[in-house]
Amino acid sequence: MLTAANTAPVNLVPVGRALLSVSDKTGLLDLARALAAQGVELISTGGTAQTLRTAGLKVRDVAEVTGFPEMMDGRVKTLHPMVHGGLLALRDDDEHLVAMAAHGIEPIDLLVVNLYPFEQTVARGASYADCIENIDIGGPAMIRAASKNHKFVNVITDPQDYTALLAEMKAHDGATTYAFRQKLALTAYSRTAAYDAAVSAWMAGAIKEEAPRRRAFAGTLAQTLRYGENPHQKAAFYTDGTQRPGVATAMQAQGKELSYNNINDTDAAFELVAEFDPAKGPACAIIKHANPCGVATGATMAEAYARAFDCDRTSAFGGIIALNQPLDAATAEKITEIFTEVVIAPGASPEARQIFAAKKNLRLLTTDRLPDPKAKGLAWKQVAGGFLVQDRDNGALALADLKVVTKRAPSDAELRDLLFAWTVAKHVKSNAIIYVKDGATVGVGAGQMSRVDSTRIAARKSQDMAEALGLAAPLTQGSVVASDAFFPFADGLITAAEAGATAIIQPGGSMRDAEVIAAADERGLAMVFTSMRHFRH
Incomplete structure (x- = not known):
């Protein structure tokens, strides 16, 4: 149990020994040269050590520090008390210092680790076995150890922090401040959390677990925003690594x-x-x-x-x-x-x-290309005490999926417009009503509590636009209509017919479908059912 006396933060801590073990070697040599120039001893592993030696830098192998060679295809190399003791030891705790001296454990003041490229491996569609091999074990273990001991240890998990580290050391004669180490620890814990989230998300998909017991999402800060939806709300933009x-x-x-x-x-x-x-x-x-x-x-x-x-x-x-x-x-x-x-x-x-x-x-x-509307993915939103998760709405229809339910079948031109309207309806807040004519929307009704209100609003806006354009008839005259969900009553369909619509596309499935179909037949409308809904809240 730690005492109150030795939990007080220590401000300036000099960096004397660094362990470097990175998959992404961007900026590695510049960092290592700068550390060596300040007298920092370099310890490293495998390919990282070879890169440093090839550049003429003096470096000790981790195997020399631990007394054990790397083994099991590199799976075991840093999981050793000589490494973790050097990272976790409290320099102001007498018992820790005695244990270090007794076992020949040397302190490690700086850990520079970026993890096996698991996310990139998944992104390129690698096999299950390849993905498993790219799950880093030693890296996250060291990162967590160093982060826990940020009272004394600096931990870097991203090459973009190299410059800040060197500037900090230059400003403090080779040392770093407690506030700086705290910030590095926060970044490090966030990185391991994101890494584990990526692994768990991949595995849920790999074994087809649709609702895993625990779900994690992670992102990387792309931009701190001036504010959120309103000026009193703080906000930031994060990327999820999918490269969509x-x-x-x-x-x-x-x-x-x-x-x-x-x-x-x-x-x-x-x-x-x-x-x-x-x-x-x-x-x-x-x-x-x-x-x-x-x-x-x-x-x-x-x-x-x-x-x-x-x-x-x-x-x-x-x-x-x-x-x-x-x-x-x-x-x-x-x-x-x-x-x-x-x-x-x-x-x-x-x-x-x-x-x-x-x-x-x-x-x-x-952008270099468009997103694939049929791609699979997850969408989520926060609610009080939790969050909802669902598949992205990647539903799409072809002509063969449509069921004609009225006496009159739609013409080829109406069918083209019906599919166009249905596609747009997928992206309109519910309740959604879309009027389309000749491959263009001519009226949009969105987000109303009543479907008939959406139908009326879209028709009214169409009439206003026609007047502004100097047209004699509303834009909806001769149009088709899409409804993102079924018409619960015939009133919405009747309103659309009165606005000049000639054909309707909707999911169907209402208790009053027969009534709605009868109203369409009475007015000579063509109507097709999709058996698919596109609610968007």
């Missing part, structure tokens, strides 16, 4: 730093537009507060943007724009006609970048 194309992997060409809401809305926009195969033509999605206010395809990207914009020009002001093909000059010219927060696309031409350069506050993000 999107905001996390995008390069920002210009504009102000992204905000919490920018990131959230840009992700929603890019995930939506990725549903439309770029090989089949340009598509554009305009998002406001995580809901689409316009989605369209076109013969050109400029046309797709213009058609999406004409769905709801008012809401598009200050919105987020996502494209499924690289941004070109013609589209850039149109976009700059109004205020836009963010544009994200899989690339941008030099001419388009030049046009955007005149709009200093417009953020341009580019």
Whole structure:
């Protein structure tokens, strides 16, 4: 049991001996040379030691320190009291000092370890056996030991901290401060937690355990944000290591730093537009507060943007724009006609970048590709006392999946628009109603407590937009409608018919399906059931 006397923090502790054992050798030689120049003794293992010796640095093998050779294909090399005693010993505890002297244990003041590349091994689709072999054991054990003893020991788990370590030592004549060691320990514990989370997530998938008893998620800080959804909320952006194309992997060409809401809305926009195969033509999605206010395809990207914009020009002001093909000059010219927060696309031409350069506050993000909308993954959200976990909604439909339930079957043109509307509905907050005509949204109703209200709101917005465009009839005249869930009553369908819709796509499954179908037949509407729901809360 430690006493109160020897638990008090020690501030400046000189670094005299360092153990270096890294998989990622980025910056290793610069660090080792700088440590050696300050008189720090270097201890190392395997490939790291060989790299240091090849560079002309003096280094002791861990095997020399422990008196045991590396064995079992390197699985056992640092799991030894000579290593862990050197990391864990309290330098101000007399009993610890006596034990060190009795067993010839030398203190280790600095541990530099980055772990076997497990996450990268999984990402490249390696076999089960290869993944198992890339689970580090000695590294996490040493990291935890050094982190626990941060009163005396520095622990580095990321090459990006090398510069800070050397600056700290330079500022304090070869020593480090307690506050600095505390911060390193926090980073180290976070790294081992993330590593274990990656291993457990992989194994749950490998053995097809859909609901493991314990679930862990981890991330790496990408950006400290000015604030969250509102100025009084602190926030930060973390990446999850999956490299899914999107905001996390995008390069920002210009504009102000992204905000919490920018990131959230840009992700929603890019995930939506990725549903439309770029090989089949340009598509554009305009998002406001995580809901689409316009989605369209076109013969050109400029046309797709213009058609999406004409769905709801008012809401598009200050919105987020996502494209499924690289941004070109013609589209850039149109976009700059109004205020836009963010544009994200899989690339941008030099001419388009030049046009955007005149709009200093417009953020341009580019990626190397689109995310795969059919990819598997997990989504989670926090609730009081816990969090909910589910599969990503990667559900998609083909024509063969649709069941015609009315006397009239939809035409080929209606079927194309129905599938388009259904795709958009997947990305609209429930209750969601989407009117589509000729491959473009003409009315969007989102997030209402009543489905009929969403139907009415979308129709009303369509009428307002038609008046603004100087059209005699609402945009919904001759459109089709998608509902993300079944119509519980016929009133929503009747409202859509009154707005000029000619065909409906919905999951079906209501107790009143027969009533809804009868209402469609009475009005000459075609309707198809999907047997799939797209709630989005």
